[in-house]
Amino acid sequence: MLESDAASEAEAALFLRCYGRGLMAEFLQQFVNGLAVGGIYALIALGYTMVYGVLKLINFAHGDLFTIGAYLGLTLLTSFGLADRVGPGVAVLLLVVMVMGFVAVIGIILERVAYRPLRNSPRLSAVVSALGASIFFQNAVMLIYGARFRVYPQNLLPKISLNLLGIYIPLVKILVLVVCVIMMVGLYLFIQRTTIGTAIRAAAIDQEAARLVGINVDGVITLVFIIGPALGGLAGLMVGILYGQIKFTMGWIYGLKAFTAAILGGIGNIPGAMLGGLILGVVEALGSAYISIAWKDAIAFCVLILILVVKPTGLLGERVAEKV
Amino acid sequence: MRRFSWIVTFLAVLVFIFGSVISSTAGEIKVGLMGPMTGAWASEGQEMKQVLELLVEETNNQGGVNGQRIKLIVEDDGSDPRTAALAAQRLVTQGIVGVIGTYGSSVTEATQNIYDEAKVIQIANGSTAIRLTEKGLKYFFRTCPRDDEQARVAVKAIKNLGFHTIAILHDNTTYAKGLAEEAKRLLEKDDTVKIVFFDALTPGEQDYTAILTKLKGANPDAVFFTGYYPEAGLLLRQKKEMGWDVPFIGGDATNNPDLTKIAGADAAAGFYFVSAPLPKDLPGEEAKKFLEKFAKKYGNPPNSIYSVLAGDGFRVLVKAIEVTKSTDPDVLADYLHNKLKDFPGLTGKISFNEKGDRVGEVYRVYRVNEKGEFILLP
Numbered sequence: 066m067l068e069s070d071a072a073s074e075a076e077a078a079l080f081l082r083c084y085g086r087g088l089m090a091e092f093l094q095q096f097v098n099g100l101a102v103g104g105i106y107a108l109i110a111l112g113y114t115m116v117y118g119v120l121k122l123i124n125f126a127h128g129d130l131f132t133i134g135a136y137l138g139l140t141l142l143t144s145f146g147l148a149d150r151v152g153p154g155v156a157v158l159l160l161v162v163m164v165m166g167f168v169a170v171i172g173i174i175l176e177r178v179a180y181r182p183l184r185n186s187p188r189l190s191a192v193v194s195a196l197g198a199s200i201f202f203q204n205a206v207m208l209i210y211g212a213r214f215r216v217y218p219q220n221l222l223p224k225i226s227l228n229l230l231g232i233y234i235p236l237v238k239i240l241v242l243v244v245c246v247i248m249m250v251g252l253y254l255f256i257q258r259t260t261i262g263t264a265i266r267a268a269a270i271d272q273e274a275a276r277l278v279g280i281n282v283d284g285v286i287t288l289v290f291i292i293g294p295a296l297g298g299l300a301g302l303m304v305g306i307l308y309g310q311i312k313f314t315m316g317w318i319y320g321l322k323a324f325t326a327a328i329l330g331g332i333g334n335i336p337g338a339m340l341g342g343l344i345l346g347v348v349e350a351l352g353s354a355y356i357s358i359a360w361k362d363a364i365a366f367c368v369l370i371l372i373l374v375v376k377p378t379g380l381l382g383e384r385v386a387e388k389v
Numbered sequence: 390m391r392r393f394s395w396i397v398t399f400l401a402v403l404v405f406i407f408g409s410v411i412s413s414t415a416g417e418i419k420v421g422l423m424g425p426m427t428g429a430w431a432s433e434g435q436e437m438k439q440v441l442e443l444l445v446e447e448t449n450n451q452g453g454v455n456g457q458r459i460k461l462i463v464e465d466d467g468s469d470p471r472t473a474a475l476a477a478q479r480l481v482t483q484g485i486v487g488v489i490g491t492y493g494s495s496v497t498e499a500t501q502n503i504y505d506e507a508k509v510i511q512i513a514n515g516s517t518a519i520r521l522t523e524k525g526l527k528y529f530f531r532t533c534p535r536d537d538e539q540a541r542v543a544v545k546a547i548k549n550l551g552f553h554t555i556a557i558l559h560d561n562t563t564y565a566k567g568l569a570e571e572a573k574r575l576l577e578k579d580d581t582v583k584i585v586f587f588d589a590l591t592p593g594e595q596d597y598t599a600i601l602t603k604l605k606g607a608n609p610d611a612v613f614f615t616g617y618y619p620e621a622g623l624l625l626r627q628k629k630e631m632g633w634d635v636p637f638i639g640g641d642a643t644n645n646p647d648l649t650k651i652a653g654a655d656a657a658a659g660f661y662f663v664s665a666p667l668p669k670d671l672p673g674e675e676a677k678k679f680l681e682k683f684a685k686k687y688g689n690p691p692n693s694i695y696s697v698l699a700g701d702g703f704r705v706l707v708k709a710i711e712v713t714k715s716t717d718p719d720v721l722a723d724y725l726h727n728k729l730k731d732f733p734g735l736t737g738k739i740s741f742n743e744k745g746d747r748v749g750e751v752y753r754v755y756r757v758n759e760k761g762e763f764i765l766l767p
Contacts, residue, residue: 091606098598214619219653226632235630308595310623310651318593350599358600359561359589 090231095354096347101238101307103346104245108300109323110330110338111252112293118269118333119289121188125195126175127297128320129202132313134168134298135305136210142218153221160302161244168298169291176290199316206313217309241303248296249339256335265289269333322365329369331382340380344368416457418716420445420706421480421488421509423473423500424699426465433492436696437514438463439687441489444703447682454711466491470499481507486716489702492695494518494564501526508718510725512702515695517641519567522744528722530745532698532705532736534665534752536564539641540571542752543613543663547582547638550661552610556586558600560616568615568640585609592620598627605633617642621660622651629656641665644755644763654761661766665694665736666753670765676735694736701734708732 109131116124138160141147148156179198183191225236256262267275268285276282304319305311322345330341345365352364372380422441425434445461453459464480466473473491477500480488487510491497497516504511505526513521513531517539522529547555555576559569566589576582586607590600601624604612614621614637621643628635629652639662649657666672668680668691679700684690691697709724710716726745731738740748754766 091602094602095599098596098602101598102596214647214651216647216650224630226630228632233631233633237630304595308623309626309653310595310619312619314593315595353599354603357588358603359591361591361599 091354092351094232095350097232097234097238099347099350100343101242101346102349103326103343104242105300105303105307105319105342106323106326106345107339107342108245108248108296108303109319110326110342111249111335112297113324113327114330114332114335114338115265115289115293117327118335119265119272119286120180120191122180122191123195123324124293125192125320126179126198126202127293128316128323129199129206130168130172130175130294130316131297131301131304131319132206132311132316133171133202134164134301135311135315136206136215136301136313137164137167137298138302138305139210139215139217139311142221148218148221153223157222157306161299164298164302165295168301169295172290172294173287175294176287181286203313203316210313212313214310214312217305217311219309221306237307241307244299244303248299252292252296253335253339261288325365325369328379329372331379334379334381334383337379337381344380416453417460418454418457418710419460419462419483419485420703421483421485421490422461422463422699423466423476423480423488423490424463425468425492425496426463427467430468430492433515433693433695434465434468436691436693437490437492437699440683440691440696440700441703443683443686444700448707454707455714459707466496466500468493468496470496473497474499474503476500477503481509485509486710486718487512487706487721489699489706490514491516494521497521501529504528510706510718510721512706514699514702518564519571522746526745528718530702530705530725530741530747532701532734532739532747533695534750535746536568537571538750539663539752540568540575542750542754543568543572543638543640544575544579544582546661546663546754547576547611547613548579550611550636552582552636554583554585554609556604556607556609556612557584558586558604558612558614558616559589560592560620561589562592562616564642565615565617565640569613572613572615586612590616590620592616595623596627597624598631600624601628601631601633605631605635609635611636611638613638614643615640618645618648619651622648622657625652625656625660629653636661638662641752646763649757649761654759657757657761658759660757662755662757662763663752664755665698665751666765667755667763668692668694668697670753671697671736673733673735673737675733679735697735701736701739704734705729705732705739 112127113124116122141160141163147159151159175198179194180191183194222237227234227236256265264280265285265288267280268282272282323342326341326345327338329345330337348368349361349365353361356364422438424437425431441461445459448454449458462480462483462485464476466476473496481503488504489512491513492515494516497513498521505528508528510528515533516531517533517536519535519537557569557573559565573584573587576584586604586609590597612635614624621639625637637660639660641664643662644664680690705725709721709729713720713724715721725741726743730740737751738749742748755763756766758764
């Protein structure tokens, strides 16, 4: 049975190649590669965009919260032997909950210590404070875990790849993409359909007016600093599970890309961050496939510049009237 | 006031000259070690220091060289060219005969002229960049091979393994790009192997599936990756997940046990890399005795071949002083260039050519086995 499957698969592949559709398969493969990376960019971009939406602050420490998520997952897996105690399936679920919870706590502390005292200061002070927090987190991780690469356990999830007519998709990648989509859709519904979501949107439009109608703006800001870091930490965990190798500086490049994605989609706009992340991932993959690998980042940033020239507010961003 | 400062300078110079004369007549030969004790390559530098301290102790216990004791002076180059230049200046003012080190090519390059002007013999242990010995510096030597030698061995291995089409991938660092271009040049002279792909990846990322998919489209018999082990590990792992079983070959920057950890033993299995031999595979009695002593003193055998190469640098310097009965840099340089032949080093026979490069093949080909161990190919 298996052999005949393999044979018919080989035949199908041959058939496709004969009709010049091998190129199509490569294109689809690159598209899928890009979607997986893009999903992670999108998850991180959500944290940037939510904080910016409410506070008009670029939270530069967000990339490092992502790193903390990855390292926390590693500790839970290796030091506590989570996978051995409860089995891989439950372990991953537990990991997701614990990492999100812990990074959210760090997010709340970050907001209290680094941003709240500067709420009424010039915007630049808060940005400098964010950069300081970023340096602090990065070095704290280095001091705790060391400067070398750390590696996730290999046997966490079964290494199965789906083979769809020459396109290989590892199961882990599908899982990551599914989790990303669930989180994004969940967040979108939460923001659009619930009272608390409405409060967040109101605070994003005008904090003073929101306060006047009885919205607890401080509570909203705390909530934003729970959701954003939790999603960032989750993205870190995903990267750890997906690629296996983590380093204390990894938050920088992912943070930069996710920030780009947030701007691409229109900063402050939640569906925009998701769209921006996915587009960025796919553009990178296709750019490196059909132009040059070495120019991958240049291509991604060129796309950003082009979009901003044509539409300065980003893909889904709306021009907000200047507050008086 | 001005005259006064002249007198002070004059006195200082006088004291310095007498000081160095006195110290060299006091029956002590000073040898410097410049290595990365801190910074990115600190693990290399600390092991270099362990090796040299062991060898100095041994030499002094046997009565020193020509009746004179050896004193080791260690300076930290911080894995950084600027720090290294300062370290070199500190060393040359202390009246050293020669200096061992250092590891990184760019770091060594920053110190070459300082030692050359001070007429101090420099024997580098890990700097493989080609241009270091192409400057005509009389007092510069190295015990490690050069990158063009590495490319030659890699190309030979590619042919021996029977690959006809090859993809070359580097990471745009000076070392990796140089190695890739040298290999490309050698392969283009030859009709038996065709290069079907040549490009660079961005180091420090985590998803290389896009590059792998493109590589797979070029359909090579093998891929030669000249970059470092973190990217090599990820490439191997993601290649395995894609279900693509093309063999990979790496340069000596992939020689690190973390490669197997990152890729997983099953994905790393079958990976070839070109490297100077690991300490455990060193041939000869000299090496065996040395490894035993090292393990006895420090509790574990040396991890890095480059620290052993630093030991070899020290041993040829001592040999030169012993035979010529001189500490004159010109005499020593002449001896090392022309008269030292097939010295039994820890890493095999050592001779230098007129450029100060080590003569002979040092590189070996390794294969990773199913358990993730690095096995020397015959």
